[in-house]
Amino acid sequence: xxxxxxDSWSQGKSxxxxxxxxxKILTLLVFLTVLATTPADAALTLGIDxxxxxxxxxxxxxxLLQLLSRAMVVLPFxxxxxLISWMTGDHLRAIGLVEKSYLSAAAVLLIVGTTSLPAxxxxxxxxxxxxxxxxxxxFIYRYLFVISEQAQHMRLAASxxxxxxxxxxxxxxxxxxxxxxxxxARSYYRxxxxxxxxxxxxxxxxxxxxxxxxxxxxxxxxxxTASAFLIxxxxx
Amino acid sequence: xxxxxxxxGLRFQYEDGTQALDGVDFTLERGExxxxxxxxxxxKTTFVLHLNGILRGEGNISVCGMELSKxxxxxxRAKIGMVFQDSDEQLFMPTVIEDVAFxxxxxxxxQHDAIHQAEAALEQVGMLLAAGKVPYHLxxxxxxxxxxxxxxxxxxxxxxxxxxxTFLDPPGHAxxxxxxxxxxxxxxxxxxxxxxxxxxxxxxVFFEKGKLVADGTVExxxxxxxxxxxDLPADLRYSAQRRF
Numbered sequence: 001x002x003x004x005x006x007d008s009w010s011q012g013k014s015x016x017x018x019x020x021x022x023x024k025i026l027t028l029l030v031f032l033t034v035l036a037t038t039p040a041d042a043a044l045t046l047g048i049d050x051x052x053x054x055x056x057x058x059x060x061x062x063x064l065l066q067l068l069s070r071a072m073v074v075l076p077f078x079x080x081x082x083l084i085s086w087m088t089g090d091h092l093r094a095i096g097l098v099e100k101s102y103l104s105a106a107a108v109l110l111i112v113g114t115t116s117l118p119a120x121x122x123x124x125x126x127x128x129x130x131x132x133x134x135x136x137x138x139f140i141y142r143y144l145f146v147i148s149e150q151a152q153h154m155r156l157a158a159s160x161x162x163x164x165x166x167x168x169x170x171x172x173x174x175x176x177x178x179x180x181x182x183x184x185a186r187s188y189y190r191x192x193x194x195x196x197x198x199x200x201x202x203x204x205x206x207x208x209x210x211x212x213x214x215x216x217x218x219x220x221x222x223x224x225t226a227s228a229f230l231i232x233x234x235x236x
Numbered sequence: 237x238x239x240x241x242x243x244x245g246l247r248f249q250y251e252d253g254t255q256a257l258d259g260v261d262f263t264l265e266r267g268e269x270x271x272x273x274x275x276x277x278x279x280k281t282t283f284v285l286h287l288n289g290i291l292r293g294e295g296n297i298s299v300c301g302m303e304l305s306k307x308x309x310x311x312x313r314a315k316i317g318m319v320f321q322d323s324d325e326q327l328f329m330p331t332v333i334e335d336v337a338f339x340x341x342x343x344x345x346x347q348h349d350a351i352h353q354a355e356a357a358l359e360q361v362g363m364l365l366a367a368g369k370v371p372y373h374l375x376x377x378x379x380x381x382x383x384x385x386x387x388x389x390x391x392x393x394x395x396x397x398x399x400x401x402t403f404l405d406p407p408g409h410a411x412x413x414x415x416x417x418x419x420x421x422x423x424x425x426x427x428x429x430x431x432x433x434x435x436x437x438x439x440x441v442f443f444e445k446g447k448l449v450a451d452g453t454v455e456x457x458x459x460x461x462x463x464x465x466x467d468l469p470a471d472l473r474y475s476a477q478r479r480f
Contacts, residue, residue: 007330008370116330149324193325196290200318201326201339201386202310208341210334210351
């Protein structure tokens with residue numbers, strides 16, 4: 001499961017893992033802004049941005065190919081819009097859209113893969129993100145795990161009862177649609193159970209952290225150096 | 237002496253109109269371990285979810301001398317440690333140690349003390365070496381132990397266990413009995429496993445259609461309601477000699 005991998009990645013130890021989440025979030029923000037404002041034909045700038053990402057992944061000790069393949073999750077969406085731009089004759093914009101969305105997804109995965117979720121959300125909250133938004137993000141993450149687990153169980157059960165493994169087309173679509181409806185109903189009850197278990201352990205609406213956030217000199221230097229480098233590359 | 241738990245006239249109806257509890261009276265004395273028997277849907281789990289205010293019905297509940305109310309809820313949740321049937325519902329933090337420390341931190345314990353309490357609880361259940369592991373990767377028995385550590389870390393006076401032996405293999409089952417015997421807390425155990433109950437509980441109650449209809453020793457209740465897998469007709473019982 002994707003999020004379980006990312007969870008285990010975030011338990012690693014590296015220079016990037018050790019950085020305060022706020023420093024990483026702000027650097028990510030700079031990276032995404034620089035990327036969004038880079039012209040689609042600035043191949044060198046986009047190439048350097050991609051190289052920075054790869055260097056970050058390697059420094060963090062995350063599995064490069066796995067992370068890059070997981071970043072492809074955005075492609076179905078960006079390819080759709082890219083295709084629309086392509087068909088309107090704006091080829092450069094189409095390519096830029098796909099490139100930038102892919103690099104953005106990889107950058108987000110790098111930050112999520114080097115920061116535990118409670119620490120990351122705590123960082124967002126300390127940076128002034130609305131409390132309710134952070135709480136919703138916490139629950140979405142948790143319930144995403146629940147839903148994907150249920151989906152896996154149902155897929156196994158469906159495979160076990162599938163007489164013809166080559167079943168395709170309408171039959172498969174109908175089965176998937178039915179499974180989706182059941183999945184949501186089941187997930188609702190499962191999520192309710194998790195919420196009860198959290199309340200039973202005195203949950204008050206805030207995920208507690210075992211260690212406090214400390215923004216140290218090294219975090220400031222990391223933020224300044226990385227941001228300055230990205231901005232210089234963009235403005236050259 | 238004030239009972240640890242005192243419930244009077246508890247009624248609860250689900251939104252779909254199901255009368256899940258219909259006037260339940262119950263008392264748990266200090267040091268007691270009570271098994272809760274009854275068919276699926278008879279109201280056992282609904283009943284225990286009322287004890288720490290997760291569900292709210294009509295009637296009076298007091299825990300450790302405190303009347304259950306919005307004001308006393310945090311103290312009562314600290315007194316009752318609830319271990320749910322499916323450990324996966326209880327383990328949601330990225331690592332075992334963070335999960336076990338979740339309860340103490342919610343109770344306002346400092347980070348340093350929460351780590352200390354979490355480690356002590358993991359030691360108690362023999363899972364200290366798994367402190368840095370990801371909970372999803374543990375076996376069913378290990379998850380159950382970690383879930384138990386998660387409530388022990390809150391230093392509760394009462395343990396409520398909802399079908400704790402479900403999903404456990406025979407060695408895991410035996411280990412859990414040994415472990416629970418070493419814990420000094422009073423316990424409420426929901427179970428269908430009469431051998432498990434007999435190994436731990438001195439008293440049992442029986443739920444039927446939302447009512448507590450019998451109270452006695454485990455043996456008495458099992459005999460009266462023929463509430464045991466070994467009470468299967470002879471031709472359905474396990475036999476090493478039988479060929480199917």
